[in-house]
Amino acid sequence: DTAVSQTPKYLVTQMGNDKSIKCEQNLGHDTMYWYKQDSKKFLKIMFSYNNKELIINETVPNRFSPKSPDKAHLNLHINSLELGDSAVYFCASSQDSRRDTQYFGPGTRLTVL
Amino acid sequence: GEDVEQSLFLSVREGDSSVINCTYTDSSSTYLYWYKQEPGAGLQLLTYIFSNMDMKQDQRLTVLLNKKDKHLSLRIADTQTGDSAIYFCAERYLNDYKLSFGAGTTVTVRA
Numbered sequence: 001d002t003a004v005s006q007t008p009k010y011l012v013t014q015m016g017n018d019k020s021i022k023c024e025q026n027l028g029h030d031t032m033y034w035y036k037q038d039s040k041k042f043l044k045i046m047f048s049y050n051n052k053e054l055i056i057n058e059t060v061p062n063r064f065s066p067k068s069p070d071k072a073h074l075n076l077h078i079n080s081l082e083l084g085d086s087a088v089y090f091c092a093s094s095q096d097s098r099r100d101t102q103y104f105g106p107g108t109r110l111t112v113l
Numbered sequence: 114g115e116d117v118e119q120s121l122f123l124s125v126r127e128g129d130s131s132v133i134n135c136t137y138t139d140s141s142s143t144y145l146y147w148y149k150q151e152p153g154a155g156l157q158l159l160t161y162i163f164s165n166m167d168m169k170q171d172q173r174l175t176v177l178l179n180k181k182d183k184h185l186s187l188r189i190a191d192t193q194t195g196d197s198a199i200y201f202c203a204e205r206y207l208n209d210y211k212l213s214f215g216a217g218t219t220v221t222v223r224a
Binding site: 004031033040041042043044045048050055056090092094101102103104105106107 | 146148150154155156157158161199201210211212214216217
C-alpha cells in the first residue's frame with residue numbers, strides 16, 4: 001500500500017548510457033514532481049506535471065525528459081548519462097491545489113561510472 | 114536552496130531537546146515545511162505551518178515561526194536515537210507548486 005513508489009531503488013550504469021526511472025502514486029493526486037538530491041544532500045526540483053501537463057521545468061539539461069502517461073505515473077528518462085548525473089532522484093506527488101503537501105517516494109540512487 | 118538556510122549539524126544527548134533552525138525569504142502567503150530523511154531513505158513529512166501562524170505543536174514536535182525575523186524552528190522534545198536523521202526546512206509560496214529546500218541539518222543523537 002505504498003503511497004509513492006519508485007523503481008529501481010538503485011541504478012548503476014556506465015557513462016553514455018540511456019536509462020529510465022519510474023514513479024507511481026496511488027494517492028489519487030493530480031500533480032507529480034521530480035527532485036534531484038546531490039552528494040551534499042541539496043534538494044532541487046527538476047520537473048512537475050499536473051494532470052499529465054508539464055507545469056515546472058527548471059534549468060535541466062535536455063538529456064532529461066519526463067513523461068507522464070497518466071496522472072498516476074511520472075517517469076524520468078535520461079540520455080547520454082554523465083558522471084555529474086550521479087545523485088538520488090526523488091519523485092513526489094500532491095493534490096491539484098497549490099496549497100497541498102507534497103509526499104515523497106523512497107528515492108532512486110543513480111551512480112554513473 | 115539559496116532562499117532557505119539552515120545550520121548544517123546538530124549533536125544532542127538522548128533525552129534532551131533538539132532545536133533546529135531555519136531562515137527563509139518572506140512572502141505574504143507561504144507554507145513552511147519540515148521533512149525528515151533517515152539514512153538511505155526518502156523524505157518523510159513531519160509537520161508544516163502556514164505563515165499566519167506563530168506556533169504549531171504535534172506530540173514531541175513544536176514549530177515556532179518568527180515572521181519578523183523570517184525564522185522558523187523545529188523543537189524535538191525528549192530526543193531519541195531514532196530521531197537521528199537529516200531535517201530539511203522547505204518553503205512554498207501560496208500559488209506555487211515548487212518547494213525550495215534548505216541544505217538540511219544533520220542531527221546526531223548520542224547516548
